[in-house]
Amino acid sequence: MAEVRTHKLVEKSHVARASLPSSTTRTTSSLPLSFLDLPLAGPVYVKRQFFYQFPHSTHHFCETTLPTLKHSLSLILQHFFPLAGNLLSPPPPHKPFIRCTDDDTVPLTIIESKADFNHLSSNHPKSIHELGHLNPELTFATMHDDTFIFPLVALQATVFESHGLCIAITYCHVMDGKCCNHFMKSWSSLCQSGGVDLTLVENSPPCFDREVLRDPRGGLEDIFLTDYFLERSTWKDKLIEQTPKHEEYFKATIVFGRDDIEGLKRWVLEQWKKNDEFNCPQYLSKFVVVCALVWTSLVKTRYKDHDDEDVKEEYFRFAVDCRGRLGHPVPETYFGNCLALCYAMLKRNELKGEDGFVNAVKVIEKTASDMKSEPFKEAEDWRALSVKTFVLGTPLLVTGSPNFDVYETDFGFGRPTKVEMVHSFKCMSLAESRDEEGGLEVGLVCKSEEFEYLFYVLQQGLQTTKSSVC
Incomplete structure (x- = not known):
């Protein structure tokens, strides 16, 4: 009560909606x-x-x-x-x-x-x-x-x-x-x-x-x-179906600063060049490196005691705005959905292992690169991939974008103190950092007892890249 x-x-x-002055008929x-x-x-x-x-x-x-x-x-x-x-x-x-x-x-x-x-x-x-x-x-x-x-x-x-x-x-x-x-x-x-x-x-x-x-x-x-x-x-x-209860799930926001992100980029490119210099890209986006670290950290947190299922497939899905990728002009203000759905997959043990972060970067980067050259390459399989993702594997879906400048949404009260998205534990939300240019806010949903270990794994990942760079 x-x-x-x-x-x-x-x-x-x-x-x-306000009536137009010339409106006389329904x-x-x-x-x-x-x-x-x-x-x-x-x-x-x-x-x-x-x-x-x-x-x-x-x-x-x-x-x-x-x-x-x-x-x-x-x-x-x-x-x-x-x-x-x-x-x-x-x-x-x-x-x-x-x-x-x-x-x-x-x-x-x-x-x-x-x-x-x-x-x-x-x-x-x-x-x-x-x-x-x-x-x-x-x-x-x-x-x-x-x-x-x-x-x-x-x-x-x-x-x-x-x-x-x-x-x-x-x-x-x-x-x-x-x-x-x-x-x-x-x-x-x-x-x-x-x-x-x-x-x-x-x-x-x-x-x-x-x-x-x-x-x-x-x-x-x-x-x-x-x-x-x-x-x-x-x-x-x-x-x-009755709406599921959410009491056991909590949402937190992890803020990645610009220095954190640049450190991740430098470190993973160094590791990639050591093993596969020919296929190593010259540049990685902050989306790729941050999502890769979050994906691997979540898997390590949620399945640290599930060694018997380490061959299970883990899926990472994100959507990309296609307004500038269709070969013909589409207005920036087009109303509707103009998205390509992108799927990356790795086995659980490939994410939990020592090279999990690098593996995740490689597969997300390849998926994003393929989309840029052919946005609808596997579009006929989107539903089948979606079903497979939820039935056979474990998904992590990206919502939001750091490109929306959501913190510039001012109704007259000043900039928002916080912009939030409400979603399930199968999603992660992205937004630009409110307080640091070039930073990223990542929203994650977990059980309360999982956060301490998740924060530890994320901090270890960031610390590894910093110590290597230093």
Whole structure:
């Protein structure tokens, strides 16, 4: 019962997009999904949180801040109108699409919380269950003809009286992280101006033209549509399952400084040249070396006592923005998914061994290089690889990106003190460092008893590279 008293519902409203002056009739329109939306269509959700210092009362928030939040949201939804709509998934052979009407709204929930703002907005381990209270849930419905209806976006503002504010978004994956970032930056910029300056969104409006995203190989849409119908057949069982409890899992953020990252790069390139100078690249990205260290450290932490399963396959999946990789121009503000899914695999003992970090760097670097030359090389196998990853192996999926500049999302309260993503233990989240240019923040979910050993393994990895360089 104490948990119920911690969070109090203040208001739940539905914000409609502002009406255009010339609008006199009610209309319904639809936005088709592209071939790259199909692998992620359905009940695939992303949850992001923005924490801000806000030393005011809930009453002050409701009287002075909330009206501007609502007004600016209503204006921004004129430009991002599909987000107020619904994803409709009719039964085969019909394709899914986004339905938009003049009556569409986005739910905005206001919560007052007595939880510890400083703790929840810190890098220290905190309960996934506690973080989950800060995000709104997205529901679904079904029609008589077995059509699924998925609302696309829900928003929540949680006030921690006299301490802080958390603005959270939960969205259906009909748009990628870059699109969500575009929406949040546009909304926050307008809100910061008091709801009067639309310059940002007017200078870079979202592009809804599906013709700009052409299948570079031909035939991928048919493959993805077949995979989508297979996945759709599993939704009923998945959606009626009881939501799993998260009390035993916690999330912490590890910050890698620029010097840490440069040390990792130098050390691993030296090791690579010793054994295979001919195939050693001249440069490694911070994404590759940090992800490799995190992947190996997690495997060593979670399976340090599981020697009998050391031949089990471990998978590392990340997505790459393809807007500049398709051989034809795709606007940076394209609305939808424009992602290539990349899979790397190693046996567990190859990650746990002495050369685990180098092995991980090599396989992630090769996967990334292959994607650059041919983004959809194995696209016809994406669903099969996904099933294999979860059924036969153990996955680690990357969410977020250091390229989004999420710490520049200012609603008028200053830069966020923390930007968080809520996800399962099968994921790791990435963001740029808030306080150091060139650094990276990595969010990891583990059981509470695993963190001490995980931090030790990560520190040992960093120390090894530093001592070698020195």
